[in-house]
Amino acid sequence: MDKMVNLPVYLDNNATTPCDPRVADAIWPFFTRYFGNAGSRDHAYGWEALAAVDIAREQLAGLINAHPHEIVFTSGATESVNLALKGVLEAYRSKGNHIITVATEHKAVLDTCAHLEKNGARISYLPVDQHGLVDPNLVAASIEPATVLICVMHANNETGVLQPVEAIGQLAKDRNVLFFCDAVQSVGKTPVDVQALNADLLSISAHKMYGPKGIGALFVRRRDPRVSLMAQMDGGAQEKGRRSGTLNVPGIVGLGKAAALALQEMETDRTRTAALMQKLEKALQQQAGAVVNGSLQHRLSHVSNCRFEGISSSSLIAAIGKEIAVSTGSACTSGTTEPSHVLLAMGLTEAAARSSIRFSAGRFTTEAEIDHVIEVLLRAINTIRKQEQGQPITAHS
Numbered sequence: 001m002d003k004m005v006n007l008p009v010y011l012d013n014n015a016t017t018p019c020d021p022r023v024a025d026a027i028w029p030f031f032t033r034y035f036g037n038a039g040s041r042d043h044a045y046g047w048e049a050l051a052a053v054d055i056a057r058e059q060l061a062g063l064i065n066a067h068p069h070e071i072v073f074t075s076g077a078t079e080s081v082n083l084a085l086k087g088v089l090e091a092y093r094s095k096g097n098h099i100i101t102v103a104t105e106h107k108a109v110l111d112t113c114a115h116l117e118k119n120g121a122r123i124s125y126l127p128v129d130q131h132g133l134v135d136p137n138l139v140a141a142s143i144e145p146a147t148v149l150i151c152v153m154h155a156n157n158e159t160g161v162l163q164p165v166e167a168i169g170q171l172a173k174d175r176n177v178l179f180f181c182d183a184v185q186s187v188g189k190t191p192v193d194v195q196a197l198n199a200d201l202l203s204i205s206a207h208k209m210y211g212p213k214g215i216g217a218l219f220v221r222r223r224d225p226r227v228s229l230m231a232q233m234d235g236g237a238q239e240k241g242r243r244s245g246t247l248n249v250p251g252i253v254g255l256g257k258a259a260a261l262a263l264q265e266m267e268t269d270r271t272r273t274a275a276l277m278q279k280l281e282k283a284l285q286q287q288a289g290a291v292v293n294g295s296l297q298h299r300l301s302h303v304s305n306c307r308f309e310g311i312s313s314s315s316l317i318a319a320i321g322k323e324i325a326v327s328t329g330s331a332c333t334s335g336t337t338e339p340s341h342v343l344l345a346m347g348l349t350e351a352a353a354r355s356s357i358r359f360s361a362g363r364f365t366t367e368a369e370i371d372h373v374i375e376v377l378l379r380a381i382n383t384i385r386k387q388e389q390g391q392p393i394t395a396h397s
């Protein structure tokens with residue numbers, strides 16, 4: 001990809017990834033030439049669109065080892081999460097109204113849970129340890145007769161920490177409780193297999209895996225067990241009645257192409273971005289005293305959430321902002337002045353959470369960019385440390 005001049009180095013791939021040019025090329029004809037409604041059964045325009053949607057459905061299903069009929073296209077993972085949580089709770093009302101989730105989930109999950117709580121659902125928010133990990137035994141111990149759903153994300157968006165989802169999926173299956181996994185950050189970056197995970201529902205977003213924004217999917221298991229879901233969008237009964245609305249054909253084609261590319265390039269991407277992140281992380285640890293937040297073993301290798309003691313992340317980001325695009329955490333919560341709920345749940349003090357920055361590399365990150373980032377960061381950190389000999393900050397409460 002040609003680099004745009006005067007723009008900072010992009011290390012915020014967990015917030016969104018650039019659309020791969022090969023994905024953009026695949027999408028283009030579906031705006032102009034093949035513009036048909038995939039629901040039009042009476043002419044070639046509709047048939048062409050439907051054929052493209054079918055291919056994309058197979059491509060995405062192939063990436064996560066699902067059946068194409070188990071893919072429901074949505075407007076993005078936020079909608080997928082809403083459909084999973086609200087749709088299951090409504091469909092299984094006769095069984096109960098209890099959901100088990102974790103304190104470090106994405107806001108899409110936590111805010112949906114808060115909404116459901118207001119309407120009478122009971123939610124257990126499980127804690128994590130200092131590494132950001134939830135204990136599967138605690139999940140098992142929290143199951144009640146009224147529990148209809150266990151909701152645990154695969155990779156955390158702020159830290160990259162990978163939850164023990166295989167163990168959780170297995171125990172959910174053993175205990176006859178549905179398991180929903182928000183896998184937005186892991187799909188396309190590391191192998192995700194809905195059979196190995198025993199996932200009954202799983203959310204995906206195209207713009208976190210080099211596809212376009214505004215398109216996503218929900219995997220819904222169709223047998224062993226067959227998951228019932230109450231639709232949250234009523235209308236033309238598209239997606240077998242699970243999500244009405246004219247299909248976003250260009251978006252769906254883009255998501256399919258992104259999935260096909262991920263299947264081909266995941267290992268190369270992973271090896272390359274891991275090396276780049278390791279180089280950055282080592283330099284920051286050795287030369288700026290950075291401390292990595294979250295498990296070092298169970299983590300996506302292209303993500304690093306670093307704490308710089310005594311330095312506020314907002315002043316550091318202000319100092320480097322013209323040269324490096326990073327964030328303090330979730331794009332959905334940055335802009336608020338609240339410290340990260342993920343880092344607080346891991347036991348960091350507010351001050352420690354406020355001195356943390358998330359770096360996330362991607363398919364188009366280069367080594368020259370990483371070298372530049374190291375240089376800019378070290379210079380900025382030294383300047384800030386010289387200027388303000390601030391209060392010492394302790395890491396854990």
Ligand SMILES: *Cc1c(COP(=O)(O)O)cnc(C)c1O
Pocket residue numbers: 014015075076077078079106108153155156157182184185204205206207208214215216
């Ligand atoms: C980005 C993200 C979402 C929301 O996805 P959208 O497609 O932007 O709505 C949900 N969960 C996680 C973990 C994410 O990183």
